[in-house]
Amino acid sequence: MANALGGAKETLGEELLYDRSARTRWRLGFDKWIGRLLPLLFIVAILPILDLVYYVASNALPTLTWTILTSTNPYAPDALGVPIISTAEMMTAATLVAVVLGLFGGVATAEFLSDRTAAIVRTSANMLVGTPSVVLGYMGYFLFCVRFGWGLTFIAGAFTLAFFMTPYIFRIADLAFTSIPRHIREAALGSGARPYQYVVRVGAPIAFPQILNGVFLAMAIGVGETAPIVLTTTASKVLPTGAFSPVSFLTATIWENFSQPSGSPEIALAFQAALLVVIVVVGLNVIVRIISARYQRRLEGLFQ
């Protein structure tokens, strides 16, 4: 028995109920075929990403050894230890600054501002997300490196990166607090809690998973960023010795080595750096997705 979208004739027992016109058959056929063809477009999205990951991995893995990952020898052409450790240090510094700026800003926006003021602040956070990273890199260069006289150093790069990551953390902190059910806030305030007590004792535990999410997301975006880093730091073959020393970064390593001749240790290094960055970014994204799903379930529980 054909269903409503299927066969050409509907019958009840022996009796012919109706015979579909050519136009109706065409309409149904069109619907059926577009439903089969449109999903094929997913190939456009999935094939490049699989090809990219395979290409990077197949060029990085054959020459990858534990020594390359850990060696900080400045004279070896194929040592990745310095960029890895430097990236971790840069990310730690930038994340700390961005969390301080973004977290308090987001919480203040969600809890203490009037709707109109909050709308202005949110709009500017959204516009910051839409700012091209190269423009932010220019700002960092002119302000930190030139005006403040810090030069192309660790601290200039870390602050530029922090400014880049701040709006992401800000928006999610804001969203996490605004999406707490209204009755919970009212119950806390109604039973005599001061607003800051509500934020610290009631709001923070509920919003924590999503804020953590925002931090991971900002890190995933920050660790893949190239332009602000390249514009505000000088590459270095050794580990940074202080805030004002040159520093290397994984994405900057890719940028410096991508046009080396194939088969050279430098190009292998670029691929290994790319593989590491992809692993970190995809890993963080997966964590974000898992936390996000759990948080949604938890919020739904609060509505009951």
Add this chain to the structure above:
Amino acid sequence: MLRQLGPFIVASVPIIILLLIVLVLIFATGFANLGSSFWGSDWNPPKAWGIAVFVVGSFVTAIPALFLAMAIGLGLAIASTVYLPRWATRILDPFVDLLAGIPSVVYGIWGYLLVAPYFGKVLNPWVYAHFSFIPGFGGRAPISDGLGLPISIFLLTLMALPITTLLIRDSLRSLPRELWESGLGMGATRWEATRRIAIPYGSRGILSAGFLGFGRAFGETVAVAMVLNVMAAYPVNFYSATGTMASQMFLNLDAAFGSSSWLAALSYMALVLLAISLAVNLIGRRLVARVVSYEVAGL
């Protein structure tokens, strides 16, 4: 208002950063007068500072990428909201979101070393051989290294695709169930209900997808700098190279060191890029009440 002052100072971090960007760039220009050649087409430091080449280059790369990303994004969004079963979308949709997470420098190295040679040896010559009668597709023959507009547009399409797909998907899903069911109940096929009910209903969201996707492609820096073969010239045809504002700014800062008018020209260019990006972004976000999916990069 006074009671809000403390929280407002804490909350105004984004406003301060935004103002900082604008003010720093304005002061970085030193208010230098670069003459009437600034809006011209001749970029020839240290004599001429025409940025029109790069403005045009930015649009020439971003607009085709936007149209491709919108077309594919619309198809993907319809497929996943209307036609595919739930288990299939749960597997397939994350791949699209993942496209947004891949760093642009990784797209760049993949594009430069693997995809560009393919464009140069196979795709561009094929298009040149068969479609050179179309204006803009004939003329100078493509170069075999493949660097140029087609590969740039390809990479920008991939980068804008997750944003357009996600926003279109959101706006299609926001269609109230009653409207969808009454359409089907009247005898419309799923395609007709999508075409005549869901898409008009979500048109603002779909339009905003266009603006935000364009913003992403317009400001993209590193990947374009790697595959466009950046130069200060208008594209002569489909296969040629040109320069975008973002990539030129990125590649040129070192060279400009010590030359105040060169730095001023680049800062003015940064302001133009910022102004266009912010305008596009603002319009795009005005169209949707609230973007729900903060968990995708660049959205």
